[in-house]
Amino acid sequence: xxxxxxxxxxxxxxxxxxFGGLTAVNDFxxxxxxxxxxxxxxxxxxGKTTAFNVITGMYRPSEGKVLFGGRDITGMKPHGIxxxxxxxxxxxxxxxxxxxxxxxxxxxxxMSIDTGLFGxxxxxxxxxxxxxxxxxxxMELLEQVGLAHLAYEKGTSLPYGQQRRLEIxxxxxTKPKILLLDEPAAGMNPQESIELMxxxxxxxxxxxxxxxxxxxxxxxVMGVCERMYxxxxxxxxxxxxPASIQKNxxxxxxxxxxx
Amino acid sequence: xxxSLLFQHIVNALSLGxxxxxxxxxxxxxxxxxxxxxxxxxxxxxxxAYVAFYGITLVSLPWWAALLVSIVFTxxxxxxxxxxxxxxxxxxxxxxxxxxxxxxSFLLESLGVLIFGxxxxxxPVPDVLSKVLHFGSVSMITVSLLIPLFTFALLGVLLWIVNxxxxxxxxxxxxxxIEAARLMAVDVNRIVSFTFGIGSLLAAFGGIMWSFKYxxxxxxxxxxxxxxxxxxxxxxxxxxxxxxxxxGFLLGIIEIMMVAFLPTLSGYRDAFAFILLIVVLLVKPxxxxxxxxxxxx
Amino acid sequence: xxxxxxxxxxxxxxxxxxSVIAVAAFILLAFIADRFFDAFTLRVFNLCxxxxxxxxxxxLLNGFTGLFSLGHAGFMAVGAYxxxxxxxxxxxxxxxYFLVPIVPWLHHVTIPFLPALIIAGLVSALVxxxxxxxxxxxxxxxxxxxxxxxxxxIRVLITNAQPITNGAQxxxxxxRFSTTFAVWxxxxxxxxxxALLMRSSYGRAMKxxxxxxxxxxxxxxxxxxxxxxxxxxxxxxxxxxxxxxxxMITTIDPKMFTFMLTFNILLIVVLGGTGxxxxxxxxxxxxxxxxxxxxxxDEPMNLIIFKTQxxxxxxxxxxxxxxxxxxxxRQRGLMGNKEFSWDMxxxxxxxxxxxxxxxx
Numbered sequence: 001x002x003x004x005x006x007x008x009x010x011x012x013x014x015x016x017x018x019f020g021g022l023t024a025v026n027d028f029x030x031x032x033x034x035x036x037x038x039x040x041x042x043x044x045x046x047g048k049t050t051a052f053n054v055i056t057g058m059y060r061p062s063e064g065k066v067l068f069g070g071r072d073i074t075g076m077k078p079h080g081i082x083x084x085x086x087x088x089x090x091x092x093x094x095x096x097x098x099x100x101x102x103x104x105x106x107x108x109x110x111m112s113i114d115t116g117l118f119g120x121x122x123x124x125x126x127x128x129x130x131x132x133x134x135x136x137x138x139m140e141l142l143e144q145v146g147l148a149h150l151a152y153e154k155g156t157s158l159p160y161g162q163q164r165r166l167e168i169x170x171x172x173x174t175k176p177k178i179l180l181l182d183e184p185a186a187g188m189n190p191q192e193s194i195e196l197m198x199x200x201x202x203x204x205x206x207x208x209x210x211x212x213x214x215x216x217x218x219x220x221v222m223g224v225c226e227r228m229y230x231x232x233x234x235x236x237x238x239x240x241x242p243a244s245i246q247k248n249x250x251x252x253x254x255x256x257x258x259x
Numbered sequence: 260x261x262x263s264l265l266f267q268h269i270v271n272a273l274s275l276g277x278x279x280x281x282x283x284x285x286x287x288x289x290x291x292x293x294x295x296x297x298x299x300x301x302x303x304x305x306x307x308a309y310v311a312f313y314g315i316t317l318v319s320l321p322w323w324a325a326l327l328v329s330i331v332f333t334x335x336x337x338x339x340x341x342x343x344x345x346x347x348x349x350x351x352x353x354x355x356x357x358x359x360x361x362x363x364s365f366l367l368e369s370l371g372v373l374i375f376g377x378x379x380x381x382x383p384v385p386d387v388l389s390k391v392l393h394f395g396s397v398s399m400i401t402v403s404l405l406i407p408l409f410t411f412a413l414l415g416v417l418l419w420i421v422n423x424x425x426x427x428x429x430x431x432x433x434x435x436x437i438e439a440a441r442l443m444a445v446d447v448n449r450i451v452s453f454t455f456g457i458g459s460l461l462a463a464f465g466g467i468m469w470s471f472k473y474x475x476x477x478x479x480x481x482x483x484x485x486x487x488x489x490x491x492x493x494x495x496x497x498x499x500x501x502x503x504x505x506x507g508f509l510l511g512i513i514e515i516m517m518v519a520f521l522p523t524l525s526g527y528r529d530a531f532a533f534i535l536l537i538v539v540l541l542v543k544p545x546x547x548x549x550x551x552x553x554x555x556x
Numbered sequence: 557x558x559x560x561x562x563x564x565x566x567x568x569x570x571x572x573x574x575s576v577i578a579v580a581a582f583i584l585l586a587f588i589a590d591r592f593f594d595a596f597t598l599r600v601f602n603l604c605x606x607x608x609x610x611x612x613x614x615x616l617l618n619g620f621t622g623l624f625s626l627g628h629a630g631f632m633a634v635g636a637y638x639x640x641x642x643x644x645x646x647x648x649x650x651x652x653y654f655l656v657p658i659v660p661w662l663h664h665v666t667i668p669f670l671p672a673l674i675i676a677g678l679v680s681a682l683v684x685x686x687x688x689x690x691x692x693x694x695x696x697x698x699x700x701x702x703x704x705x706x707x708x709x710i711r712v713l714i715t716n717a718q719p720i721t722n723g724a725q726x727x728x729x730x731x732r733f734s735t736t737f738a739v740w741x742x743x744x745x746x747x748x749x750x751a752l753l754m755r756s757s758y759g760r761a762m763k764x765x766x767x768x769x770x771x772x773x774x775x776x777x778x779x780x781x782x783x784x785x786x787x788x789x790x791x792x793x794x795x796x797x798x799x800x801x802x803x804m805i806t807t808i809d810p811k812m813f814t815f816m817l818t819f820n821i822l823l824i825v826v827l828g829g830t831g832x833x834x835x836x837x838x839x840x841x842x843x844x845x846x847x848x849x850x851x852x853x854d855e856p857m858n859l860i861i862f863k864t865q866x867x868x869x870x871x872x873x874x875x876x877x878x879x880x881x882x883x884x885x886r887q888r889g890l891m892g893n894k895e896f897s898w899d900m901x902x903x904x905x906x907x908x909x910x911x912x913x914x915x916x
Contacts, residue, residue: 056774058773058774077773078770078773079773079774079775079777079778079779082773082774082776087775088774090770094768095768095771096767096768096771096772097767098766098831098893099763099764103760103763106757106760107760107761107772107775108775108776109757110757110758110764110775111775111777114758114761117753117789120753120758121752121758121759123752123756127756127757130757131757134757170775171774171775173775174775174776296697296700344880347884353696353697354624355887357696357700358822358879358883359880359884361822362877362880363880365819365876365879366872366873366877366880369869369871369872369876372868373867373868376868377869486708490705493698493701526716527712529708530712530713533705533709534709536701537691537702537706540691540694540698540701540702541690541691541693541694544694544698
């Protein structure tokens with residue numbers, strides 16, 4: 001038991017987000033331990049992305065707290081949260097549209113390169129070594145996911161599946177401890193989804209990551225997630241291992257009501 | 260300060276406020292529908308004044324006829340302007356359409372210099388409008404009194420159109436969600452044209468009245484009122500007609516009173532509106548009557 | 557295949573050689589211009605350099621960081637006034653300030669041009685920083701209108717601060733410091749600075765902010781800091797450009813720095829391509845020359861055969877239409893966000909000649 005608390009990675013307590021009269025997330029209590037793959041599922045409009053946005057600092061919660069490694073990060077700026085080691089992808093892919101694949105990844109290395117405006121502009125030695133290190137690191141990442149041969153293509157010109165992959169690589173380049181994936185399988189066929197789940201498991205092992213992912217279709221994540229939380233209208237209606245979730249009458253009802 | 264002087268200031272403030280309100284409505288309606296700052300709106304105001312001026316001096320129309328001709332002409336001009344300069348860019352980034360608007364504004368101003376001449380022109384104010392009325396010790400010209408009256412009448416008609424007619428309903432639908440409105444079979448192009456027509460008509464009316472109250476025309480006369488009225492629209496809450504009226508009156512009243520009571524600051528008169536704008540943008544960007552728009556991530 | 561690889565290995569040093577030759581040729585041209593051009597032509601030639609500085613400073617914001625600012629004239633005014641006041645001699649100041657005397661602490665300040673130019677940039681940058689910190693929280697069109705407002709406020713302040721700026725009378729007889737050497741050196745340095753900046757990690761961060769603010773923030777980029785930095789640097793450059801302009805025209809007054817001036821620079825940036833350094837440079841030269849060349853449109857002319865009346869306003873009509881046509885039909889401008897390269901130039905000519913030939 002004490003072992004488990006020490007490895008607690010990300011947790012929220014009584015997290016609530018209200019927009020005017022609408023409560024998008026209500027009293028959300030999350031616990032994710034190191035190296036887990038945890039799913040957040042629920043029908044459309046259940047508040048999943050809102051939960052992500054609150055955790056990553058895009059929104060400031062109405063109530064409750066977000067703790068990362070025991071540290072209170074509620075209300076921190078998104079870039080500060082990323083610097084601590086929480087990276088994310090977006091539901092609607094948000095690549096930098098004028099940039100090459102490599103540049104997209106390099107942007108995520110900016111934190112580790114940043115030697116200030118003048119150091120960077122004058123290409124001072126300190127900057128140079130960090131920049132070339134970042135390039136090496138980015139190319140290595142791209143190689144690992146099989147995108148290296150496309151490094152100089154425009155990111156947004158890639159096929160959909162590869163754009164998703166690139167977004168994940170870009171998030172990895174921030175050297176996160178935990179990776180938040182917002183519907184990574186959206187728009188993919190079942191075969192691609194299965195491949196993606198294998199990919200997710202692979203990067204978890206290779207990069208010693210913890211993964212928290214949103215998925216709309218339950219079946220997709222059943223195989224990959226060790227535990228999952230189910231949201232419906234902002235309320236956590238269930239959590240537990242996939243088998244118990246699948247049998248949970250409340251979950252079935254929520255899904256039948258929609259699909 | 261005597262009471263009569265104060266009263267005179269109030270009348271002046273109300274008539275300047277009315278003119279601001281008339282122009283501000285055009286900004287707010289266009290912004291509400293296209294999310295565009297129509298930089299050329301102030302120049303449409305200038306155009307209206309010039310057309311009426313030429314109607315009176317060249318064609319010797321009676322002033323009311325010149326006024327009618329001018330507002331109809333300017334309304335169609337506004338519709339045409341949208342078709343040429345903004346419609347091709349409706350799906351482009353907002354910055355592009357704004358640059359086009361800035362281009363249109365400069366085009367109208369330089370066309371004004373080219374066609375009307377750069378030198379200011381004196382406006383022959385019709386006798387009815389320039390008559391001096393005496394109320395005890397208070398004296399004022401008729402046009403200062405008529406401006407607020409006309410404004411309220413026009414405002415009544417406008418509110419009726421927006422709130423009671425089918426076109427008005429479509430306008431509100433388009434401003435809420437242009438895509439959804441299109442799906443509901445609203446003819447978006449017609450509504451946009453209509454909006455530009457109404458906005459330009461009001462601006463023309465404002466411009467003509469302006470030229471009767473401050474009887475001098477020049478091709479750049481629309482620049483400052485244009486900017487200030489946009490500011491008025493922002494202060495009131497852009498997208499809201501009531502807000503534009505409120506903002507217009509507020510700005511007009513504050514400006515006149517500032518010059519009246521703090522004459523040492525009159526040099527800063529033009530800066531004042533901008534300071535107010537920045538304060539509003541920073542403190543309450545939605546303006547006094549604006550609705551909050553949630554941003555989707 | 558073999559030929560292609562060979563082509564590539566030769567291309568790099570060859571392109572570098574071309575660049576060296578081009579720069580050398582330009583320096584030669586500048587010397588010739590300085591010696592042999594008549595006063596008017598030389599002035600236009602040097603004005604090009606100043607507009608290059610100004611266009612790049614606006615493009616840094618508009619094209620590279622995605623911030624739409626319309627207050628550029630204000631920062632130029634700050635730079636022009638600061639540099640003028642720092643370099644004018646006490647006698648010259650006495651001659652200018654005949655209505656209201658100049659404040660004593662400014663009266664006796666006279667420093668050389670170079671430090672004055674740098675201070676002009678720094679003061680302008682400071683003003684930019686102070687303005688940027690609050691208004692950069694606003695988005696696109698609101699930012700545009702707020703910066704426009706600040707530009708006007710600066711102008712009104714200058715008009716009213718008579719003991720410092722001499723108010724609406726302006727300043728006359730500024731020292732003629734903007735020599736061919738001075739303006740083109742500054743322009744060269746600014747081009748170099750921009751090129752290096754945009755190749756650096758910081759430049760990438762700016763472009764990321766332009767492309768997608770939220771994603772940039774999620775990638776650990778302090779978006780607000782990047783915006784404020786960009787705005788401050790841009791103000792610095794605008795201040796330097798303004799100062800150079802002042803010392804070229806030698807007369808400055810608040811009316812010079814209206815929105816009209818910002819419009820001219822915006823025109824250059826849009827025509828050249830937002831997000832392209834070489835685009836801005838080319839466009840600055842072309843537009844500056846056109847602006848002067850088309851001046852005849854506005855003025856009465858007495859050509860040998862016929863006289864024209866001169867049509868004031870026609871020149872601006874042409875430029876406004878040019879801007880609108882460009883934004884409506886070719887939004888990306890001349891260069892888009894690409895940069896000039898020798899290969900591009902070669903492709904332009906060679907491809908046409910090689911049509912139908914092999915493309916291996």
